[in-house]
Amino acid sequence: MIKRGHSLLLAMLFFLTSCSDPAKETIQNHQDKPAIVKVETNLPEKNGWFVVPNESTDLMISVQAQNTDTVLFWLIPTGTDTWRERTLLGYDAQESDGWNLHWNTGGISLHHHIYIQALGSDGVSMTSETINITNE
Secondary structure, eight states, rough: OOOHHHHHHHHHHHHHTTOOGGGGGOOOOOOOEEEEEEEESOOOOEEEEEEEEETOOOEEEEEEEESEEEEEEEEEESSSOGGOOOOEEEEEOOOGGOOOEEEETTTTOEEEEEEEEEETSSSOOOOEEEEEEOOO
């Protein structure tokens, strides 16, 4: 069950991110702005794409980030002007075990981008990183 505070936070996050185009996002000039240091997955990489093997259904993404309050994980179709077609895969608001996403990809045809969005501890700044994912 989602607590009321979490529901409000999710609604605010969805509203804030639905109104912006990632290509036009700017980070305000704060000394403690968020930074994504490293992104890792449990998948092999080939030609800039993380490849989900036929026998695998579990995708794990681990993010190292600084000055971050919450990390959002968005699935975006490839193509032109597809930002509005994105789907929120999940979010992590607990830094204690790292910023992580575990996602069951079974039965899903993939040739997408995963847009990783780190929301700053200051409540106004954000940064992002994109990885590509496809099926074998």
